[in-house]
Amino acid sequence: xxxxxxxxxxxxxxxxxxxxxxxxxxxxxxxxxxxxxxxxxxxxxxxxxxxxxxxxxxxxxxxxxxxxxxxxxxxxxxxxxxxxxxxxxxxxxxxxxxxxxxxxxxxxxxxxxxxxxxxxxxxxxxxxxxxxxxxxxxxxxxxxxxxxxxxxxxxxxxxxxxxxxxxxxxxxxxxxxxxxxxxxxxxxxxxxxxxxxxxxxxxxxxxxxxxxxxxxxxxxxxxxxxxxxxxxxxxxxxxxxxxxxxxxxxxxxxxxxxxxxxxxxxxxxxxxxxxxxxxxxxxxxxxxxxxxxxxxxxxxxxxxxxxxxxxxxxxxxxxxxxxxxxxxxxxxxxxxxxxxxxxxxxxxxxxxxxxxxxxxxxxxxxxxxxxxxxxxxxxxxxxxxxxxxxxxxxxxxxxxxxxxxxxxxxxxxxxxxxxxxxxxxxxxxxxxxxxxxxxxxxxxxxxxxxxxxxxxxxxxxxxxxxxxxxxxxxxxxxxxxxxxxxxxxxxxxxxxxxxxxxxxxxxxxxxxxxxxxxxxxxxxxxxxxxxxxxxxxxxxxxxxxxxxxxxxxxxxxxxxxxxxxxxxxxxxxxxxxxxxxxxxxxxxxxxxxxxxxxxxxxxxxxxxxxxxxxxxxxxxxxxxxxxxxxxxxxxxxxxxxxxxxxxxxxxxxxxxxxxxxxxxxxxxxxxxxxxxxxxxxxxxxxxxxxxxxxxxxxxxxxxxxxxxxxxxxxxxxxxxxxxxxxxxxxxxxxxxxxxxxxxxxxxxxxxxxxxxxxxxxxxxxxxxxxxxxxxxxxxxxxxxxxxxxxxxxxxxxxxxxxxxxxxxxxxxxxxxxxxxxxxxxxxxxxxxxxxxxxxxxxxxxxxxxxxxxxxxxxxxxxxxxxxxxxxxxxxxxx
RNA sequence: GCCGAUGUGGCGAAAUGGCAGACGCAACGGACUUAAAAUCCGUUUCUCGUAAUUGGGAGUCCCGGUUCGAGUCCGGGCAUCGGCACCA
Numbered sequence: 001x002x003x004x005x006x007x008x009x010x011x012x013x014x015x016x017x018x019x020x021x022x023x024x025x026x027x028x029x030x031x032x033x034x035x036x037x038x039x040x041x042x043x044x045x046x047x048x049x050x051x052x053x054x055x056x057x058x059x060x061x062x063x064x065x066x067x068x069x070x071x072x073x074x075x076x077x078x079x080x081x082x083x084x085x086x087x088x089x090x091x092x093x094x095x096x097x098x099x100x101x102x103x104x105x106x107x108x109x110x111x112x113x114x115x116x117x118x119x120x121x122x123x124x125x126x127x128x129x130x131x132x133x134x135x136x137x138x139x140x141x142x143x144x145x146x147x148x149x150x151x152x153x154x155x156x157x158x159x160x161x162x163x164x165x166x167x168x169x170x171x172x173x174x175x176x177x178x179x180x181x182x183x184x185x186x187x188x189x190x191x192x193x194x195x196x197x198x199x200x201x202x203x204x205x206x207x208x209x210x211x212x213x214x215x216x217x218x219x220x221x222x223x224x225x226x227x228x229x230x231x232x233x234x235x236x237x238x239x240x241x242x243x244x245x246x247x248x249x250x251x252x253x254x255x256x257x258x259x260x261x262x263x264x265x266x267x268x269x270x271x272x273x274x275x276x277x278x279x280x281x282x283x284x285x286x287x288x289x290x291x292x293x294x295x296x297x298x299x300x301x302x303x304x305x306x307x308x309x310x311x312x313x314x315x316x317x318x319x320x321x322x323x324x325x326x327x328x329x330x331x332x333x334x335x336x337x338x339x340x341x342x343x344x345x346x347x348x349x350x351x352x353x354x355x356x357x358x359x360x361x362x363x364x365x366x367x368x369x370x371x372x373x374x375x376x377x378x379x380x381x382x383x384x385x386x387x388x389x390x391x392x393x394x395x396x397x398x399x400x401x402x403x404x405x406x407x408x409x410x411x412x413x414x415x416x417x418x419x420x421x422x423x424x425x426x427x428x429x430x431x432x433x434x435x436x437x438x439x440x441x442x443x444x445x446x447x448x449x450x451x452x453x454x455x456x457x458x459x460x461x462x463x464x465x466x467x468x469x470x471x472x473x474x475x476x477x478x479x480x481x482x483x484x485x486x487x488x489x490x491x492x493x494x495x496x497x498x499x500x501x502x503x504x505x506x507x508x509x510x511x512x513x514x515x516x517x518x519x520x521x522x523x524x525x526x527x528x529x530x531x532x533x534x535x536x537x538x539x540x541x542x543x544x545x546x547x548x549x550x551x552x553x554x555x556x557x558x559x560x561x562x563x564x565x566x567x568x569x570x571x572x573x574x575x576x577x578x579x580x581x582x583x584x585x586x587x588x589x590x591x592x593x594x595x596x597x598x599x600x601x602x603x604x605x606x607x608x609x610x611x612x613x614x615x616x617x618x619x620x621x622x623x624x625x626x627x628x629x630x631x632x633x634x635x636x637x638x639x640x641x642x643x644x645x646x647x648x649x650x651x652x653x654x655x656x657x658x659x660x661x662x663x664x665x666x667x668x669x670x671x672x673x674x675x676x677x678x679x680x681x682x683x684x685x686x687x688x689x690x691x692x693x694x695x696x697x698x699x700x701x702x703x704x705x706x707x708x709x710x711x712x713x714x715x716x717x718x719x720x721x722x723x724x725x726x727x728x729x730x731x732x733x734x735x736x737x738x739x740x741x742x743x744x745x746x747x748x749x750x751x752x753x754x755x756x757x758x759x760x761x762x763x764x765x766x767x768x769x770x771x772x773x774x775x776x777x778x779x780x781x782x783x784x785x786x787x788x789x790x791x792x793x794x795x796x797x798x799x800x801x802x803x804x805x806x807x808x809x810x811x812x813x814x815x816x817x818x819x820x821x822x823x824x825x826x827x828x829x830x831x832x833x834x835x836x837x838x839x840x841x842x843x844x845x846x847x848x849x850x851x852x853x854x855x856x857x858x859x860x861x862x863x864x865x866x867x868x869x870x871x872x873x874x875x876x877x878x
Numbered sequence: 879g880c881c882g883a884u885g886u887g888g889c890g891a892a893a894u895g896g897c898a899g900a901c902g903c904a905a906c907g908g909a910c911u912u913a914a915a916a917u918c919c920g921u922u923u924c925u926c927g928u929a930a931u932u933g934g935g936a937g938u939c940c941c942g943g944u945u946c947g948a949g950u951c952c953g954g955g956c957a958u959c960g961g962c963a964c965c966a
Contacts, residue, residue, distance in 0.1 A: 007916075247882055247961090254881070254962065261966080291966060304966090346964085371964045381966045389879095390964055460965050595960080669902070671891060675884090676959080683890065686902050689917095696917090744892070747901035754901090758918070821897045826947045828897055830932090852932085866946050871896055876946050 007692035008699075009707060010659030013784040018126055026801050027077075027128040029084050031548065031560045037082070044081040045564050046073045047543055047624075049593030049601070050088045052535075053114035054095055058121040059641065060649045060667070060679060065592040065630040067664045068673050068740060070127045072590055074776035075737050077128075078805040084564050085128060086546040088135035089115050092143075093535045094195065094211050097472035100503045107472040107503070111138055121651060126660045126779050133549045137538030138472075142545065144494035145555035146537050147477040151487050153611055154182040154478070158230035165230075165614035177485075181227045181611060182466065184485060188308075188375070189465055191219040196505025197469040198223060200534060201462055203600075221509060224467040224476065224531060228607045232256050232459040234621075235606055241584025243626040245674070248598050255599040257460025261292035262444050263378065264453035266303055266355035268315065269363045287311060287355055287366065290377030290458055293384065294447070295439035297359045298428040299405035300382035301395065303366045304348065306374040307331050315366060317352025324349055324368065331370050346371055346394045357382075358452040359429065359443070369394065377458050392418055403427060406436065464604065466534060469511040471503045473532030481526045497532070539601050540608040543588055543623060555617070562619040583625035591624040594632070602627070628740060633670075634678040641679075649679050661778035662688040668742035668777060687746075691781055693753050694774065697762055698785045709792055718763040723812040725755045726766040731808035733773045742777070749774060764793055769806035821872040822847050829856055840867045847873045 021027060030037040046069045051062055073085035089111075096107035096114070115136065122129070135142055156165045157179040168176050177183065190199045194214035198221060203210045228235075236256055239249045265286040287303055305312055307328050316324045327349040348369030355366055371390055372381050385395030385402040395402050405428045408419040413426060422436035430446065431439040447453035467476070475495045477488040488495065498519035503512055513530040514520060520528050541555070548560035567586020580589055602624075609623040634640060635647025642648065654663045666687040671677040700710035718726065729748045736745035752770060756762050767789065775782035779800075786800040796803070815836060820843065822830040830852045834843055844865055847853060853875070860877040867873050 250882065251961065257962095257965065259965075289966080293966080344964090369964095371966090373965070376965045384966090388966070390966075393964095458965080460962095598961085669890090677890070680890065680903070682903050690902085692917095743890090744901080747892075750901055819897090823896085823947075826896095831897080864946060866896090868896055868947095872947090874896080874946050 006659075007688065008659075008695035008781070010661060010691075010780065014124075014126065014660050014780040017780045017783045018123055021126075021128070021801075022123075022131075025132070026799075027073075027085065028130050028132050029082055031557075032563045033559065041080055041082045043084065043564060043566065044073075044076040044590075045084040045588045046076065046590045047085075047546070047588045047592070048087065049591070049597065050090050050539070050542060051118065052090050052093050052095075053111065053118045055099070055110070055114055057114075057117050058651050060651055060654070061594075061633050061641070063122075063125055063651060063663070064633055064667050064673070065594070066122070066127055067125070067667050068628075068630060068742065069590065069592050070664075071668070071737060071742060071776040072740075073128055074779060074801075075805065077801070078772065078775070078803060080804070084133075084546065085130060086133040086135075086549075087122065087127070087129040087131070088133075088542060088546065089118070089137065090535070090539050090542070091115065091136050091138040092473050092533075092538055094470070094472075097470060097503055100472070104501070108138065111136075124655055124660060125651065125664060128779070133546050135542060135545050135549050137542065140494040140496055141552065143474045143538065145545065146474050146533070146541070147493050147495055148490060148555055149541060149608065149612065150182065150474075150533070150537070151477055151490065151493075152615060152617070153226060153608075154180055154487055156181045156611060156615060158227060163234070165611045167615070181230070183225055183227065184222060185225050185463075186220055186222050187225070187465075188218045188220050189223055190216045191221065191509070192216045193507070196507055196509075198465060198467070198509075200465045200536075203534075223465055224529075226464040226466045226607070228464045228604075229459055229461055231607055231610055232258060232461055233457070234610060235603065238585070238606075238610075238622055242622060242624070243580060243583045244624075245627065245629060248595065248602070248627065248629065251598040252603055255461060255603065258457060259292050259459075260455070260457050261290060262294035262440075262447060262453050263288050263290055263456050264294060264297065264358065264382065264447060265451075266357065266364075266382070269354035269356050285311075285314070287380050288378045288453075289380045289382045290456070291382055291384075293387065293436075293440075294443045294453070294455075295425055295428075295431060295434075295436055296384045296387050296405050297357065297382070297443055298425075298431065299384045299386045299403040300357055300364065301362075301385060301401045301403060302364050302383040303355045304369045304372045304381050304383055304394070305351075305366065306372040306379040307368045307370055308374040309368070309379045311380075312351065312368055315351055315353040320350060320352035324351055327368065346390070346397050348394065348398065350398075358447070358450070365400070367398070375462065376460065386417060387420055389418065389420065405431075464607070466537075467531035468534050469505060469509055470532050471497065471500060471512040473534065474537055475513065475532055476529040478529040479522045479526040480529060485529070486526075495528075536601060536604045540605045541612070543591075543605075544612075544618065565618065565620050565623075567620055567625060580626050585622040585625055586620040587623045587625040589626060591627045592630060593627075595629045628674065630673050631671075631676040633667075634676065636679050636681065638678045649681075654681075654684060658684050658688040659691070659780070661781050662691055665691065665746055665777050669746045671743055673740050673742065690746075690750050690753060691778060693757055694778075694781060695785070697753065697756055698767065698788055709788055712760065713762045713764055713767050713789065715764045715793055715795065716761060718766050720812070722763055722766055723809075725752055726769060727808045727812040728752075729773055730769055730806050731810075731813065734805070734808065737776065746777065749777075764789065764795060768796060771800060772803050772806055775800050818870050820847075820870070822850065822853055823872060823874040824853070824856055825876060826874060829853060836870065840869070843867055843869075843873060847875070 048066050048069050073083050077083045091111045096110040099105065099110050100107045137143060155168050157168050157171045158181060159166045159170065165181060168180060171179055173179065190204045192199055192209045192214050195209055195212060199209055199216060204216050208214060209216055236253055236258055239252060265288050267286045289303065346369065348367045350365055350367050353366045354363040357364055383391045383395060385391040385400060386404045387406050404413050404416050405426060406416060406419060406423040407413055407426045408416045408421065408423045416423065425431040425434050425439040431442060434442060444455040475497050477493060477495050478485050479488060497513060498516035500512060500515060502515065505512060511530040511532065520530060522528050544556045544561060547564040548557040551557050565587050567583065605623055609618065610621060612618045613621045635645060637647050639645055639647060651663060662684060666684040669687050670683065698710060698713055699707045701707055729752045732748040733745045736742065771782045771786050783800050790796060817833050817835055819831050819833050821828055822832060830850055832846055832850055834846055844867060857877065862875060863878050864876040865873065
């Protein structure tokens with residue numbers, strides 16, 4: 001293979017500087033109280049979403065966000081901040097376990113190898129992480145605290161009075177297990193046979209597992225749940241105080257799916273109620289429905305229960321028993337996917353019983369239908385076909401009566417059929433004439449007064465299914481005794497999983513940990529919980545551990561947490577980063593990662609954080625004050641990168657050919673950080689050419705091919721033009737880093753380099769600040785050239801990492817004269833050069849004196865002249 | 879179906895309501911070279927025109943509006959991408 005000659009010797013100095021940073025621990029950030037800690041500096045916590053160390057190594061998508069944060073980290077350091085910029089490994093997960101099933105190699109070994117590979121790749125890109133803070137979620141020293149936090153959640157409840165998590169001791173009731181934030185429930189769960197585990201709703205995409213794409217079926221199982229729904233309101237409300245993309249906030253709001261409405265009780269009509277086989281259990285038996293439109297109660301002409309609703313068995317009359325059984329059998333044979341297929345026609349069966357509409361006293365039939373889901377609301381609805389699309393479709397199919405009870409504005413009663421918006425109540429007794437919001441209020445008050453219902457709030461969000469039937473995850477710090485669960489004492493942590501030879505899932509839903517009977521046996525009477533936690537557990541709090549990763553006494557030291565997670569107004573914020581000024585809460589100052597975690601990690605972590613906050617373990621109610629999503633990088637063909645398409649770009653190859661600096665700069669030069677954009681090797685080459693030109697500004701090559709300091713750089717006074725060329729990028733690069741517009745920052749530096757290329761002499765006073773600007777983007781070449789200049793001149797001391805970020809001098813940016821565009825009716829007709837100090841009248845006079853303009857204006861009437869100082873003049877003629 | 883984002887040269891993209899296309903890629907021409915690579919210089923939105931230039935016209939997905947002036951603001955479409963999807 002004939003190696004291309006390198007345009008500059010990055011292959012020599014890049015590893016050299018990486019080794020130097022490592023040896024000198026240049027980027028280590030001391031904690032408050034540690035030697036070398038400077039309390040006078042503001043803090044800045046800039047965080048990446050830590051990766052799962054897969055066997056295939058880094059792809060070019062990872063370093064996109066990582067480069068962005070590295071630029072910010074290096075920049076904020078040069079601006080005089082204490083910068084926390086850590087990296088770690090989210091290493092529990094399926095791939096290592098599945099590899100173990102195939103080969104017998106323990107997941108810990110696989111994980112160790114993959115971490116080593118990832119780490120060396122990240123180091124080769126020159127990221128300025130504080131590696132002393134490296135963490136790994138599979139390390140017992142780490143997951144000891146994951147288990148500890150679980151115990152805190154387990155030993156807490158949500159007090160509806162205070163709307164906060166509180167220790168279970170403050171709960172006065174008789175059955176604490178019914179209110180714990182971590183509880184066991186027998187619920188229909190997403191079971192994936194192929195993976196041998198249950199999955200959270202968030203992990204199921206179109207009826208398939210997010211990992212692997214295997215079929216997922218609903219199946220009732222006994223599982224650990226976390227009561228995230230209790231925090232629904234706060235998870236929505238406190239989004240307001242965060243500087244996050246609106247689209248992500250919206251995604252979370254929609255996922256939580258808060259809807260205000262009412263629960264309404266429909267009593268069962270007498271006589272036909274109970275089939276003889278089941279004796280009445282409750283004389284006041286009623287069906288409770290949830291609706292967001294209690295104002296349409298008078299229009300409810302039937303009730304629908306979910307087929308799985310527990311009252312169905314009690315209420316079905318003998319003559320409908322057969323039809324109901326048949327319908328339920330049909331439903332259960334259908335896959336989740338078929339059931340939710342929207343184009344499907346409505347189906348359902350009358351169960352023979354009637355309910356009583358509490359408002360109209362009418363008896364209305366009770367049906368079951370699969371368009372009513374057991375998992376939302378109360379699993380029962382009132383059918384209001386006049387004002388609900390689905391109900392209308394159902395009523396038309398089964399010839400149920402349709403009443404119009406809301407009139408749309410400007411439409412007749414007839415025309416209002418199917419109207420689902422806000423209007424005016426009609427045919428609704430006491431509600432007639434009221435607007436929809438008024439009617440809602442009134443009917444809820446009436447229902448509450450009569451004990452027929454109450455106003456309530458429901459969420460689409462389900463409690464978080466928290467257990468998995470896997471080996472490679474955190475064991476629960478829980479034991480079972482006589483059918484009851486109990487927490488292990490903190491002194492038992494960490495609970496380490498047993499050594500196994502066979503990692504295979506049992507296939508029955510019994511977790512692999514159960515195979516080790518010795519491990520399972522905790523005492524004569526007690527057995528260990530054998531489920532493990534989902535992969536998300538470790539990432540729910542890793543950003544806290546980074547603040548104090550070596551602490552074995554506490555999950556994070558109080559002082560370290562309150563320092564690094566502090567928020568605006570504490571005096572610890574850097575003066576820069578204006579965006580953060582909009583944040584109401586503290587937390588990580590800048591968090592960069594992909595959109596794919598919008599409703600998974602980012603919601604779970606906020607939930608855990610709030611529990612820890614309520615219990616007084618952390619100082620802020622939210623973990624991440626500012627979030628930015630980087631866009632996906634596509635292959636050269638504009639398609640998503642994938643092995644099967646053969647369009648995957650490997651960072652190692654790019655770095656070998658063009659160097660780490662070129663790789664970093666290209667990733668940032670491609671386009672706006674948040675945008676999806678295709679890779680281009682030609683583009684990398686272009687950026688590499690730019691860096692080579694930078695190199696040749698300072699260095700020159702002799703006949704033998706050796707690089708030596710060039711004589712072009714001289715300690716001379718820059719002239720006015722050179723000062724402008726130097727100070728324009730100081731201003732632009734600074735503001736562009738603040739707004740994360742790295743592509744235009746690089747453009748501006750290219751302009752500087754183009755201007756100095758071929759200049760016989762480059763002032764040292766221009767080169768020095770330029771190298772500092774370049775340093776966050778291309779730290780190796782900037783460090784090397786800085787050191788080269790140090791060899792020859794004595795105008796600066798130490799490495800570039802110890803310098804101060806330059807400040808633009810506006811005086812050098814102002815021109816004496818500016819070119820002004822002259823428009824006639826908005827079209828450019830001429831340009832004139834005027835003094836910067838020229839007044840509007842002077843400019844007008846100069847413009848009107850222009851022979852060209854005079855010629856064009858001949859015979860025309862001037863209606864108006866608009867003068868924009870320093871920019872243009874627009875002459876409006878009739 | 880609902881919600882959101884995006885739409886600018888051959889390509890990646892820039893443009894506080896004020897010269898559309900900065901910067902880069904590709905392409906073309908030139909210098910250097912025995913030659914090539916590398917490097918450097920120049921041209922490059924489309925179109926009409928001129929012996930020549932500081933020449934004319936059109937142009938930011940489409941249709942309308944606001945404005946002296948719109949890629950940018952407003953209204954209505956279309957297209958692409960992403961999320962949710964019988965959520966009562």
